[in-house]
Amino acid sequence: MTQTKQVLLQVNHVSKHYHDGEVTTHVLKDVNLEVYKGEQLAIVGSSGSGKSTLLHLMGTLDTPSDGKVLLDGADIYQLSAAKQAKLRNEDLGFIYQFHHLLPEFSAIENVAMPAFIQGKDKQQSLQNAKVLLERVGLGHRLQHIPAQLSGGERQRVAIARALINQPKLVLADEPTGNLDATSGETVYQLIRELAQQFGTAFVVVTHDHKLAAKMDRQLTMKDGVLQVAAGNINE
Ligand SMILES: Nc1ncnc2c1ncn2[C@@H]1O[C@H](COP(=O)(O)OP(=O)(O)OP(=O)(O)O)[C@@H](O)[C@H]1O
Secondary structure (H helix, E strand, C coil): CCCCCCEEEEEEEEEEEEEECCEEEEEEEEEEEEEECCCEEEEECCCCCCHHHHHHHHCCCCCCCEEEEEECCEEHHHCCHHHHHHHHHHCEEEECCCCCCCCCCCHHHHHHHHHHHCCCCHHHHHHHHHHHHHHCCCCCCCCCCHHHCCHHHHHHHHHHHHHCCCCCEEEEECCCCCCCHHHHHHHHHHHHHHHHHHCCEEEEECCCHHHHHHCCEEEEEECCEEEECCCCCCC
């Protein structure tokens, strides 16, 4: 990145462990990370290394055993449950491998749902959802429910939904996990274009090394320790 980097999210000395009787499992070990506004960051690493746990901790979906996570300088784990819910709805977007779309609602309603929850005008929200779905190439599938969509189409609905409230940060867990190479490339193009258009930062956990290599930065998780990978293109 050529412009001055502005820190959006800070992970400060975060550890996560589980106790089960006499056994303690150390899943994250003193992780430190800064995510910059508008950047695309990939986190790679072998299965069980702690990637998803870190992603959850960045999004208030878990609680650190030690350390802090700051969004715009505010400790997200010091917020009340209601304020955390507001933050998840307004400042964060989530994309999961299995989408978590609401099965009984149409594509356009699924995308508009976070805006409805925020109390935004219904017609305006549906209009915004329509524009986003057109943007991801699904203008012809607005009224289809998830069961009437392909896996890649559902993934694109989930991406549109993650962006409806113009979040500061999108947290994506294996966004190309179930997609073929072409659909995976489409997902990447969307992340790139939408990051540029909305200034959204993306943190993407992935086993897809082709996707990871295209991001601004790539970090590797190994046994709960976050390492800087070789070949970062913009540092
Ligand atoms: N409740 C728990 N108790 C004990 N260990 C746990 C618990 N939850 C998760 N773990 C362990 O934490 C480790 C990290 O899990 P995580 O899902 O973060 O890995 P990951 O790097 O995302 O893996 P994958 O690529 O397979 O999704 C795993 O070894 C898992 O067994």
